[in-house]
Amino acid sequence: FALKQMVLPGLLVIAVPVLVGFLxxxxxxxxxxxxxxxxxxxxxFFFNNTGALLDNAKKLHETGLCGMKGSESHNASVVGDTVGDPLKDxxxxxxxxxxxxxGMTALLLLPALL
Known part of the structure; x- marks a missing residue:
């Protein structure tokens, strides 16, 4: 199922430079x-840094410096870490x-355009 979902983004990356180049x-x-x-x-850059920030916020809460485990802020940091891991990874x-x-698609297309 996951590979079928990658067909459209793959075609988009290949088709857009071809269409823009020829048109x-x-x-x-x-x-x-x-x-x-x-x-x-x-x-x-934003996705990687945001994911790392949310992961480190949860780690800071688990040390006890910003709130105890089970507090509302700790629960929010766990949710943030759940969102941050897919962003980062x-x-x-x-x-x-x-x-x-x-860029590679455009480089391969360039001889046909010139």
């Missing part, structure tokens, strides 16, 4: 790469892979 030319393809690289680099690296794959 609008190499300059537009370059601008697509600049925008996608800048936004995905910042987004990947899945979403951040996958955005960076998207950035690399988009």
């Amino acid at each position: 609008f030319g190499p300059v537009s393809l370059g601008m697509l790469l600049v925008g996608a690289t800048a936004s995905s680099a910042m987004l990947g 899945v979403a951040g690296p996958s955005v960076l892979i998207f950035m690399k794959l988009l």
